Amino acid sequence: MGLQIFETDPDARPKSKPEPDFSTDHTFSLRAGMVVNKKPVSLPNWRVVTGDPTVADAVAQLLGGAPEEYDPTKEMNLHVLTDTDAIEVVIDGSKAIEDKLILWGRTGPVHECDGVSFLSPPERKGEPCGCPKLMSERKELARQQIGPAPSINITFRLAHDYELGKGKLISTAWTLAEVIHEVKDALDAVEGEALCRLSLEHVSYVNKSGIKVDFRKPVIEVIGSYNDAVAEER
Template sequence: MTQSTPVPVGHFRTGRLAEGRPHALDAWRVTTDDAEVAARVASLLGGQPQPNEGGGELAHEVLTKVETVRVLMDGPDAVAAHMILWGSKGILHQCDGLEFLSPEEKKGQPCGCPPRFEDRRLAAKEGRGPMPSINLTFRIAAEPGLGEFRFMTSSWQMAAQLSDLTDALEQVNGPAICDLTLELVVYTTKTGRGVCYRKPVVRVLGSRDTVTTEPPPLAEPTPAPAPSQLRRKARPTPEPTIPSAMESSHSVSVSAALLRQAAEVLGTAGHEETVIAALSEVVAGRQQSAELVRLREQVGKIAAIAEQVLQGRDSSLT
Protein backbone atom coordinates (compact mmCIF):
# COMPACT_ATOMS: atom_id res chain seq x y z
CA MET A 1 0.00 0.00 0.00
CA THR A 2 1.14 3.52 -0.68
CA GLN A 3 0.03 6.92 0.45
CA SER A 4 0.81 10.48 -0.59
CA THR A 5 1.66 12.28 2.64
CA PRO A 6 3.22 15.60 3.61
CA VAL A 7 6.90 15.76 4.41
CA PRO A 8 7.24 14.35 7.94
CA VAL A 9 8.35 16.63 10.75
CA GLY A 10 10.57 13.90 12.15
CA HIS A 11 11.61 10.26 12.14
CA PHE A 12 11.53 7.65 14.88
CA ARG A 13 14.60 5.43 14.99
CA THR A 14 15.77 2.37 16.93
CA GLY A 15 19.53 3.04 16.82
CA ARG A 16 22.28 5.55 16.20
CA LEU A 17 25.94 5.74 15.23
CA ALA A 18 28.55 6.13 17.95
CA GLU A 19 32.21 6.42 16.97
CA GLY A 20 31.27 5.27 13.50
CA ARG A 21 29.58 2.08 14.68
CA PRO A 22 25.83 1.36 14.81
CA HIS A 23 24.30 0.85 18.25
CA ALA A 24 20.82 -0.42 19.08
CA LEU A 25 18.88 1.60 21.66
CA ASP A 26 16.57 0.62 24.51
CA ALA A 27 14.34 3.68 23.91
CA TRP A 28 13.09 5.59 20.90
CA ARG A 29 15.33 8.14 19.18
CA VAL A 30 13.63 10.95 17.27
CA THR A 31 15.36 13.09 14.63
CA THR A 32 14.02 16.31 13.12
CA ASP A 33 15.10 19.49 11.34
CA ASP A 34 12.79 21.62 13.50
CA ALA A 35 14.22 22.76 16.85
CA GLU A 36 10.72 23.46 18.22
CA VAL A 37 9.57 19.96 17.32
CA ALA A 38 12.63 18.50 19.04
CA ALA A 39 11.90 20.51 22.19
CA ARG A 40 8.27 19.42 22.25
CA VAL A 41 9.15 15.75 21.66
CA ALA A 42 11.56 15.94 24.61
CA SER A 43 8.85 17.40 26.84
CA LEU A 44 6.42 14.63 25.84
CA LEU A 45 8.76 11.63 25.76
CA GLY A 46 11.68 12.64 27.95
CA GLY A 47 15.28 13.32 27.03
CA GLN A 48 16.97 16.50 25.85
CA PRO A 49 17.13 18.04 22.35
CA GLN A 50 20.68 18.01 21.02
CA PRO A 51 22.58 18.33 17.72
CA ASN A 52 22.24 15.16 15.71
CA GLU A 53 25.53 13.31 15.91
CA GLY A 54 24.02 9.86 15.69
CA GLY A 55 23.57 9.54 11.94
CA GLY A 56 21.14 10.88 9.35
CA GLU A 57 20.76 14.25 7.70
CA LEU A 58 18.32 15.89 10.11
CA ALA A 59 19.80 18.53 12.40
CA HIS A 60 18.38 17.61 15.81
CA GLU A 61 17.90 14.42 17.78
CA VAL A 62 16.17 13.45 21.01
CA LEU A 63 17.17 10.30 22.86
CA THR A 64 13.82 9.74 24.55
CA LYS A 65 13.23 7.96 27.84
CA VAL A 66 10.45 5.64 26.63
CA GLU A 67 10.18 2.33 24.83
CA THR A 68 6.45 2.83 24.14
CA VAL A 69 4.85 5.84 22.44
CA ARG A 70 1.10 6.30 22.02
CA VAL A 71 0.47 7.31 18.42
CA LEU A 72 -2.39 8.10 16.06
CA MET A 73 -2.49 6.15 12.76
CA ASP A 74 -4.95 7.18 10.06
CA GLY A 75 -6.22 3.82 8.83
CA PRO A 76 -4.44 1.11 6.83
CA ASP A 77 -3.01 3.70 4.43
CA ALA A 78 -0.68 4.73 7.27
CA VAL A 79 1.26 1.53 6.48
CA ALA A 80 3.35 1.31 3.31
CA ALA A 81 5.26 -1.90 2.63
CA HIS A 82 7.21 -3.51 -0.17
CA MET A 83 10.26 -5.73 -0.73
CA ILE A 84 13.63 -4.40 -1.94
CA LEU A 85 16.93 -5.97 -3.00
CA TRP A 86 19.77 -3.47 -3.28
CA GLY A 87 22.83 -3.81 -5.48
CA SER A 88 26.01 -1.78 -5.83
CA LYS A 89 24.32 0.47 -8.41
CA GLY A 90 20.94 0.83 -6.73
CA ILE A 91 17.72 -1.17 -6.54
CA LEU A 92 17.88 -4.54 -8.31
CA HIS A 93 14.45 -5.81 -7.31
CA GLN A 94 11.40 -4.05 -5.86
CA CYS A 95 8.07 -5.81 -5.49
CA ASP A 96 4.97 -6.19 -3.36
CA GLY A 97 5.58 -9.90 -2.88
CA LEU A 98 3.62 -10.82 -6.00
CA GLU A 99 4.50 -8.36 -8.78
CA PHE A 100 7.44 -6.12 -9.66
CA LEU A 101 7.15 -2.44 -8.75
CA SER A 102 10.47 -1.64 -10.42
CA PRO A 103 12.43 -1.56 -12.67
CA GLU A 104 9.92 0.02 -15.02
CA GLU A 105 10.32 -2.59 -17.75
CA LYS A 106 9.27 -5.34 -15.30
CA LYS A 107 6.52 -3.44 -13.49
CA GLY A 108 3.38 -5.57 -13.13
CA GLN A 109 5.12 -8.82 -14.00
CA PRO A 110 5.32 -11.71 -11.49
CA CYS A 111 8.31 -11.08 -9.23
CA GLY A 112 9.10 -14.75 -8.56
CA CYS A 113 9.35 -14.42 -4.78
CA PRO A 114 8.62 -17.67 -2.89
CA PRO A 115 5.04 -17.86 -1.61
CA ARG A 116 6.13 -19.03 1.86
CA PHE A 117 7.29 -16.35 4.27
CA GLU A 118 10.07 -18.55 5.68
CA ASP A 119 11.48 -19.16 2.18
CA ARG A 120 11.49 -15.42 1.45
CA ARG A 121 13.42 -14.77 4.64
CA LEU A 122 15.96 -17.49 3.79
CA ALA A 123 16.45 -16.10 0.28
CA ALA A 124 17.10 -12.63 1.69
CA LYS A 125 19.55 -14.02 4.26
CA GLU A 126 21.50 -15.68 1.45
CA GLY A 127 21.46 -12.52 -0.68
CA ARG A 128 19.16 -14.04 -3.32
CA GLY A 129 15.96 -12.18 -2.45
CA PRO A 130 14.61 -8.82 -1.28
CA MET A 131 14.20 -7.55 2.31
CA PRO A 132 11.05 -5.94 3.76
CA SER A 133 10.84 -2.15 3.61
CA ILE A 134 8.06 -0.93 5.91
CA ASN A 135 7.10 2.71 6.39
CA LEU A 136 4.70 3.74 9.17
CA THR A 137 3.19 7.24 9.23
CA PHE A 138 1.66 8.54 12.47
CA ARG A 139 1.20 11.45 14.86
CA ILE A 140 1.98 11.53 18.56
CA ALA A 141 -1.47 10.98 20.07
CA ALA A 142 -1.02 13.45 22.92
CA GLU A 143 -0.24 16.27 20.47
CA PRO A 144 -1.33 15.42 16.89
CA GLY A 145 -0.94 19.04 15.80
CA LEU A 146 2.82 18.64 16.06
CA GLY A 147 2.79 16.95 12.64
CA GLU A 148 3.39 13.57 11.05
CA PHE A 149 6.31 11.34 11.95
CA ARG A 150 7.62 8.30 10.17
CA PHE A 151 9.26 5.08 11.22
CA MET A 152 11.00 2.89 8.66
CA THR A 153 12.05 -0.69 9.37
CA SER A 154 13.12 -3.89 7.64
CA SER A 155 11.95 -6.07 10.55
CA TRP A 156 10.82 -9.51 9.41
CA GLN A 157 8.75 -9.83 12.60
CA MET A 158 6.76 -6.73 11.69
CA ALA A 159 6.49 -7.86 8.07
CA ALA A 160 4.91 -11.10 9.27
CA GLN A 161 2.26 -9.14 11.20
CA LEU A 162 1.41 -6.52 8.58
CA SER A 163 -1.79 -8.21 7.49
CA ASP A 164 -3.09 -8.30 11.08
CA LEU A 165 -2.02 -4.68 11.60
CA THR A 166 -3.78 -3.33 8.50
CA ASP A 167 -6.90 -5.38 9.30
CA ALA A 168 -7.00 -3.95 12.83
CA LEU A 169 -6.54 -0.40 11.54
CA GLU A 170 -9.33 -0.90 9.00
CA GLN A 171 -11.73 -2.05 11.71
CA VAL A 172 -11.35 1.21 13.61
CA ASN A 173 -13.76 3.86 12.43
CA GLY A 174 -11.33 6.69 11.67
CA PRO A 175 -7.86 7.34 13.11
CA ALA A 176 -6.70 4.62 15.47
CA ILE A 177 -4.91 5.00 18.79
CA CYS A 178 -1.92 2.64 18.82
CA ASP A 179 1.11 1.89 21.00
CA LEU A 180 4.40 1.84 19.11
CA THR A 181 6.80 -0.23 21.21
CA LEU A 182 10.41 -1.39 21.19
CA GLU A 183 9.71 -4.80 22.67
CA LEU A 184 12.54 -6.64 24.42
CA VAL A 185 13.10 -10.22 23.21
CA VAL A 186 15.33 -12.56 25.21
CA TYR A 187 16.00 -16.19 24.36
CA THR A 188 18.70 -18.88 24.33
CA THR A 189 19.79 -20.60 21.14
CA LYS A 190 20.05 -24.37 20.77
CA THR A 191 23.80 -24.05 21.33
CA GLY A 192 23.20 -22.33 24.68
CA ARG A 193 24.10 -18.81 23.58
CA GLY A 194 22.02 -16.04 25.12
CA VAL A 195 20.51 -13.54 22.67
CA CYS A 196 18.56 -10.37 23.31
CA TYR A 197 17.31 -7.65 20.98
CA ARG A 198 14.41 -5.27 20.54
CA LYS A 199 11.76 -5.56 17.87
CA PRO A 200 9.30 -2.83 16.82
CA VAL A 201 5.68 -3.70 17.54
CA VAL A 202 2.44 -1.80 16.83
CA ARG A 203 -0.62 -2.58 18.94
CA VAL A 204 -3.94 -1.12 17.78
CA LEU A 205 -5.93 -0.08 20.87
CA GLY A 206 -9.07 1.48 19.38
CA SER A 207 -10.56 4.81 18.36
CA ARG A 208 -10.18 8.19 20.04
CA ASP A 209 -13.71 7.72 21.40
CA THR A 210 -12.74 4.62 23.37
CA VAL A 211 -9.02 5.01 24.17
CA THR A 212 -7.23 7.88 25.88
CA THR A 213 -4.67 9.77 23.81
CA GLU A 214 -2.51 10.30 26.87
CA PRO A 215 0.78 8.44 26.53
CA PRO A 216 1.71 5.61 28.86
CA PRO A 217 3.37 6.86 32.07
CA LEU A 218 6.99 7.88 31.53
CA ALA A 219 9.25 5.11 32.77
CA GLU A 220 12.80 4.09 32.15
CA PRO A 221 12.96 1.40 29.43
CA THR A 222 13.43 -2.17 30.58
CA PRO A 223 17.21 -2.69 30.32
CA ALA A 224 18.51 -5.55 28.22
CA PRO A 225 19.98 -8.31 30.39
CA ALA A 226 23.72 -8.23 30.97
CA PRO A 227 25.72 -11.02 29.29
CA SER A 228 26.09 -12.76 32.66
CA GLN A 229 22.31 -12.94 32.93
CA LEU A 230 22.07 -14.73 29.59
CA ARG A 231 24.40 -17.58 30.54
CA ARG A 232 22.88 -21.01 30.91
CA LYS A 233 24.25 -24.06 32.69
CA ALA A 234 25.01 -27.03 30.46
CA ARG A 235 22.95 -29.26 32.77
CA PRO A 236 19.27 -28.25 32.72
CA THR A 237 17.73 -27.48 36.09
CA PRO A 238 14.04 -27.80 36.98
CA GLU A 239 12.05 -24.65 36.49
CA PRO A 240 10.87 -23.13 39.78
CA THR A 241 7.19 -22.92 40.46
CA ILE A 242 5.97 -19.33 40.04
CA PRO A 243 3.17 -18.37 42.43
CA SER A 244 0.08 -16.88 40.88
CA ALA A 245 -1.65 -13.79 42.26
CA MET A 246 -3.96 -16.07 44.24
CA GLU A 247 -0.99 -17.88 45.84
CA SER A 248 1.24 -14.89 46.54
CA SER A 249 0.22 -14.71 50.21
CA HIS A 250 1.50 -18.26 50.94
CA SER A 251 4.98 -18.95 52.29
CA VAL A 252 7.78 -19.94 49.91
CA SER A 253 10.70 -22.20 50.87
CA VAL A 254 13.99 -20.73 49.62
CA SER A 255 17.47 -22.21 50.13
CA ALA A 256 19.94 -19.50 51.16
CA ALA A 257 22.82 -21.43 49.59
CA LEU A 258 20.89 -21.81 46.33
CA LEU A 259 20.09 -18.10 46.26
CA ARG A 260 23.78 -17.24 46.75
CA GLN A 261 24.73 -19.64 43.95
CA ALA A 262 22.09 -18.14 41.64
CA ALA A 263 23.45 -14.67 42.32
CA GLU A 264 26.93 -15.79 41.28
CA VAL A 265 25.67 -17.36 38.06
CA LEU A 266 23.41 -14.43 37.15
CA GLY A 267 25.86 -11.75 38.21
CA THR A 268 23.33 -10.06 40.49
CA ALA A 269 23.60 -8.29 43.83
CA GLY A 270 20.79 -8.40 46.37
CA HIS A 271 17.89 -10.81 46.81
CA GLU A 272 15.33 -8.88 44.78
CA GLU A 273 17.64 -8.46 41.76
CA THR A 274 18.42 -12.18 41.82
CA VAL A 275 14.72 -13.10 41.92
CA ILE A 276 13.96 -10.75 39.01
CA ALA A 277 16.82 -12.12 36.90
CA ALA A 278 15.93 -15.74 37.65
CA LEU A 279 12.27 -15.26 36.78
CA SER A 280 13.20 -13.41 33.60
CA GLU A 281 15.45 -16.32 32.57
CA VAL A 282 12.63 -18.81 33.11
CA VAL A 283 9.93 -16.86 31.30
CA ALA A 284 12.03 -15.58 28.38
CA GLY A 285 12.24 -19.09 26.95
CA ARG A 286 8.49 -19.59 27.13
CA GLN A 287 6.06 -16.71 26.90
CA GLN A 288 8.55 -13.81 26.76
CA SER A 289 7.34 -10.27 27.18
CA ALA A 290 3.65 -10.84 27.95
CA GLU A 291 4.49 -13.06 30.91
CA LEU A 292 7.29 -10.74 32.03
CA VAL A 293 4.79 -7.93 32.39
CA ARG A 294 2.69 -10.08 34.70
CA LEU A 295 5.75 -11.13 36.69
CA ARG A 296 6.89 -7.57 37.27
CA GLU A 297 3.66 -7.03 39.20
CA GLN A 298 4.39 -10.03 41.44
CA VAL A 299 8.17 -9.98 41.80
CA GLY A 300 8.19 -7.45 44.64
CA LYS A 301 5.94 -9.72 46.69
CA ILE A 302 8.00 -12.79 45.82
CA ALA A 303 11.25 -11.05 46.77
CA ALA A 304 9.76 -9.92 50.08
CA ILE A 305 8.69 -13.46 50.90
CA ALA A 306 12.17 -14.75 50.04
CA GLU A 307 13.71 -12.07 52.27
CA GLN A 308 11.52 -13.10 55.21
CA VAL A 309 12.45 -16.76 54.79
CA LEU A 310 16.14 -15.92 54.64
CA GLN A 311 15.92 -13.84 57.79
CA GLY A 312 14.70 -16.88 59.62
CA ARG A 313 17.18 -19.34 58.11
CA ASP A 314 20.42 -17.41 57.56
CA SER A 315 20.82 -14.24 59.55
CA SER A 316 24.23 -13.63 57.95
CA LEU A 317 22.51 -12.58 54.72
CA THR A 318 20.36 -9.87 56.30
Protein backbone atom coordinates in the same frame (compact mmCIF):
# COMPACT_ATOMS: atom_id res chain seq x y z
CA MET B 1 -2.44 -4.46 -1.65
CA GLY B 2 0.65 -4.62 0.59
CA LEU B 3 2.93 -7.51 1.41
CA GLN B 4 2.07 -10.99 0.17
CA ILE B 5 4.92 -12.83 1.88
CA PHE B 6 2.67 -15.68 3.04
CA GLU B 7 1.11 -16.42 -0.35
CA THR B 8 3.82 -18.94 -1.25
CA ASP B 9 4.47 -20.21 2.30
CA PRO B 10 1.18 -20.05 4.25
CA ASP B 11 2.52 -22.27 7.05
CA ALA B 12 4.94 -19.51 8.03
CA ARG B 13 2.07 -17.15 8.91
CA PRO B 14 2.09 -16.51 12.69
CA LYS B 15 -1.01 -17.55 14.56
CA SER B 16 -3.35 -14.66 15.31
CA LYS B 17 -3.25 -13.32 18.86
CA PRO B 18 -6.68 -12.11 21.11
CA GLU B 19 16.43 2.09 7.32
CA PRO B 20 15.82 3.56 4.54
CA ASP B 21 13.23 6.13 3.56
CA PHE B 22 14.20 9.61 2.52
CA SER B 23 10.85 11.22 1.81
CA THR B 24 10.13 14.66 3.31
CA ASP B 25 6.38 14.34 3.97
CA HIS B 26 7.01 14.13 7.71
CA THR B 27 8.71 16.31 10.32
CA PHE B 28 10.26 13.51 12.36
CA SER B 29 10.83 9.78 12.25
CA LEU B 30 10.73 7.09 14.91
CA ARG B 31 13.52 4.52 15.05
CA ALA B 32 14.15 1.41 17.14
CA GLY B 33 17.92 1.58 16.73
CA MET B 34 20.90 3.47 15.39
CA VAL B 35 24.30 2.91 13.86
CA VAL B 36 27.27 3.07 16.23
CA ASN B 37 30.78 2.60 14.85
CA LYS B 38 29.22 1.40 11.57
CA LYS B 39 27.25 -1.32 13.36
CA PRO B 40 23.48 -1.37 13.96
CA VAL B 41 22.50 -1.20 17.62
CA SER B 42 19.09 -2.03 19.07
CA LEU B 43 17.88 0.55 21.59
CA PRO B 44 15.80 -0.02 24.75
CA ASN B 45 13.74 3.12 24.11
CA TRP B 46 12.46 4.94 21.06
CA ARG B 47 14.73 7.28 19.14
CA VAL B 48 13.28 10.29 17.33
CA VAL B 49 15.10 11.83 14.36
CA THR B 50 14.31 15.29 12.97
CA GLY B 51 15.85 18.32 11.32
CA ASP B 52 13.68 20.82 13.19
CA PRO B 53 15.01 22.06 16.55
CA THR B 54 11.49 23.05 17.63
CA VAL B 55 10.24 19.52 17.02
CA ALA B 56 13.25 18.05 18.81
CA ASP B 57 12.57 20.23 21.87
CA ALA B 58 8.87 19.30 21.90
CA VAL B 59 9.67 15.58 21.64
CA ALA B 60 12.18 15.82 24.48
CA GLN B 61 9.62 17.55 26.72
CA LEU B 62 6.96 14.95 25.92
CA LEU B 63 9.01 11.74 25.80
CA GLY B 64 12.16 12.57 27.76
CA GLY B 65 15.75 12.76 26.61
CA ALA B 66 17.57 15.72 25.09
CA PRO B 67 18.07 16.93 21.50
CA GLU B 68 21.51 16.11 20.09
CA GLU B 69 23.16 16.69 16.74
CA TYR B 70 24.23 13.27 15.48
CA ASP B 71 25.01 13.84 11.77
CA PRO B 72 25.51 17.39 10.48
CA THR B 73 25.70 16.11 6.89
CA LYS B 74 22.04 15.02 6.87
CA GLU B 75 18.90 17.10 6.53
CA MET B 76 17.46 15.34 9.58
CA ASN B 77 20.56 16.02 11.67
CA LEU B 78 19.07 15.94 15.17
CA HIS B 79 17.94 13.06 17.31
CA VAL B 80 16.41 12.50 20.73
CA LEU B 81 17.10 9.29 22.63
CA THR B 82 13.83 9.24 24.55
CA ASP B 83 13.13 7.75 27.97
CA THR B 84 10.19 5.65 26.85
CA ASP B 85 9.63 2.35 25.04
CA ALA B 86 5.91 2.99 24.43
CA ILE B 87 4.28 5.92 22.64
CA GLU B 88 0.60 6.61 21.97
CA VAL B 89 0.05 7.73 18.39
CA VAL B 90 -2.75 8.39 15.92
CA ILE B 91 -2.82 6.42 12.65
CA ASP B 92 -5.29 7.22 9.88
CA GLY B 93 -6.21 3.75 8.64
CA SER B 94 -4.26 1.17 6.67
CA LYS B 95 -3.57 3.74 3.96
CA ALA B 96 -1.03 5.25 6.36
CA ILE B 97 1.09 2.09 6.05
CA GLU B 98 3.48 1.41 3.17
CA ASP B 99 4.91 -2.09 3.34
CA LYS B 100 7.12 -3.85 0.80
CA LEU B 101 10.40 -5.67 0.35
CA ILE B 102 13.48 -3.81 -0.90
CA LEU B 103 17.06 -4.72 -1.70
CA TRP B 104 19.09 -1.52 -1.65
CA GLY B 105 22.03 -0.80 -3.92
CA ARG B 106 24.49 2.06 -3.71
CA THR B 107 22.25 4.49 -5.58
CA GLY B 108 18.80 3.19 -4.68
CA PRO B 109 16.62 0.05 -4.72
CA VAL B 110 17.72 -2.72 -7.08
CA HIS B 111 14.79 -5.00 -6.19
CA GLU B 112 11.40 -3.82 -4.94
CA CYS B 113 8.48 -6.22 -4.55
CA ASP B 114 5.54 -7.28 -2.40
CA GLY B 115 6.93 -10.78 -1.92
CA VAL B 116 5.27 -12.18 -5.04
CA SER B 117 5.40 -9.51 -7.76
CA PHE B 118 7.69 -6.62 -8.69
CA LEU B 119 6.53 -3.15 -7.66
CA SER B 120 9.21 -1.42 -9.70
CA PRO B 121 10.56 -0.55 -12.21
CA PRO B 122 7.28 0.37 -13.94
CA GLU B 123 7.97 -1.84 -16.94
CA ARG B 124 8.24 -4.91 -14.67
CA LYS B 125 5.46 -4.08 -12.21
CA GLY B 126 3.22 -7.09 -11.69
CA GLU B 127 5.74 -9.61 -13.00
CA PRO B 128 6.85 -12.47 -10.69
CA CYS B 129 9.73 -11.21 -8.55
CA GLY B 130 11.42 -14.60 -8.19
CA CYS B 131 11.75 -14.45 -4.40
CA PRO B 132 11.95 -17.84 -2.60
CA LYS B 133 8.68 -19.42 -1.53
CA LEU B 134 9.79 -20.27 2.00
CA MET B 135 10.02 -17.54 4.64
CA SER B 136 13.24 -18.99 6.03
CA GLU B 137 14.87 -18.71 2.61
CA ARG B 138 13.69 -15.13 2.20
CA LYS B 139 15.23 -14.18 5.53
CA GLU B 140 18.52 -15.90 4.76
CA LEU B 141 18.94 -14.11 1.43
CA ALA B 142 18.11 -10.81 3.12
CA ARG B 143 20.65 -11.57 5.87
CA GLN B 144 23.28 -12.13 3.19
CA GLN B 145 22.21 -8.84 1.56
CA ILE B 146 21.44 -10.56 -1.72
CA GLY B 147 17.67 -10.60 -1.26
CA PRO B 148 15.11 -7.93 -0.32
CA ALA B 149 14.21 -7.16 3.29
CA PRO B 150 11.09 -5.54 4.77
CA SER B 151 10.64 -1.81 4.34
CA ILE B 152 7.71 -0.64 6.45
CA ASN B 153 6.82 3.04 6.74
CA ILE B 154 3.92 4.10 8.97
CA THR B 155 2.75 7.71 9.04
CA PHE B 156 1.28 8.91 12.34
CA ARG B 157 0.80 11.83 14.71
CA LEU B 158 1.61 11.92 18.41
CA ALA B 159 -1.60 11.46 20.36
CA HIS B 160 -0.51 13.92 23.06
CA ASP B 161 0.84 16.55 20.63
CA TYR B 162 -1.26 16.08 17.51
CA GLU B 163 -0.35 19.47 16.03
CA LEU B 164 3.39 18.79 16.12
CA GLY B 165 3.14 17.35 12.62
CA LYS B 166 3.41 13.98 10.98
CA GLY B 167 5.92 11.40 12.10
CA LYS B 168 6.99 8.23 10.38
CA LEU B 169 7.94 4.88 11.87
CA ILE B 170 10.62 3.33 9.68
CA SER B 171 11.18 -0.37 10.28
CA THR B 172 12.98 -3.22 8.54
CA ALA B 173 11.93 -5.84 11.10
CA TRP B 174 10.70 -9.22 9.84
CA THR B 175 8.78 -9.56 13.10
CA LEU B 176 6.69 -6.55 12.13
CA ALA B 177 6.36 -7.63 8.49
CA GLU B 178 4.91 -10.95 9.64
CA VAL B 179 2.00 -9.27 11.46
CA ILE B 180 1.52 -6.04 9.52
CA HIS B 181 -1.54 -7.50 7.76
CA GLU B 182 -3.21 -7.92 11.16
CA VAL B 183 -2.40 -4.31 12.06
CA LYS B 184 -3.91 -3.05 8.81
CA ASP B 185 -7.07 -5.10 9.36
CA ALA B 186 -7.40 -3.71 12.89
CA LEU B 187 -6.96 -0.14 11.65
CA ASP B 188 -9.62 -0.61 8.98
CA ALA B 189 -12.02 -1.91 11.63
CA VAL B 190 -11.87 1.50 13.36
CA GLU B 191 -14.01 4.35 12.06
CA GLY B 192 -11.78 7.34 11.40
CA GLU B 193 -8.36 7.81 12.95
CA ALA B 194 -7.17 5.14 15.37
CA LEU B 195 -5.45 5.57 18.70
CA CYS B 196 -2.52 3.15 18.77
CA ARG B 197 0.43 2.29 20.96
CA LEU B 198 3.89 1.81 19.44
CA SER B 199 6.13 -0.14 21.78
CA LEU B 200 9.47 -1.91 21.81
CA GLU B 201 9.21 -5.48 23.10
CA HIS B 202 12.32 -7.16 24.46
CA VAL B 203 13.12 -10.52 22.87
CA SER B 204 15.78 -12.88 24.21
CA TYR B 205 16.66 -16.43 23.17
CA VAL B 206 19.57 -18.79 22.56
CA ASN B 207 20.12 -19.63 18.89
CA LYS B 208 21.17 -22.95 17.37
CA SER B 209 24.83 -22.07 17.87
CA GLY B 210 24.29 -21.59 21.60
CA ILE B 211 24.64 -17.84 21.38
CA LYS B 212 22.26 -15.64 23.36
CA VAL B 213 20.42 -13.18 21.16
CA ASP B 214 18.83 -10.02 22.56
CA PHE B 215 16.90 -7.44 20.58
CA ARG B 216 13.77 -5.32 20.71
CA LYS B 217 11.01 -5.63 18.18
CA PRO B 218 8.48 -2.92 17.30
CA VAL B 219 4.90 -3.77 18.23
CA ILE B 220 1.78 -1.89 17.12
CA GLU B 221 -1.37 -2.14 19.23
CA VAL B 222 -4.57 -0.66 17.84
CA ILE B 223 -6.48 0.62 20.89
CA GLY B 224 -9.60 2.11 19.28
CA SER B 225 -11.10 5.30 17.91
CA TYR B 226 -9.02 8.45 18.48
CA ASN B 227 -12.12 10.66 18.34
CA ASP B 228 -13.78 8.55 21.04
CA ALA B 229 -10.68 8.78 23.21
CA VAL B 230 -10.59 12.57 22.87
CA ALA B 231 -14.31 12.80 23.68
CA GLU B 232 -13.82 10.74 26.84
CA GLU B 233 -11.00 13.00 28.01
CA ARG B 234 -13.25 16.02 27.56
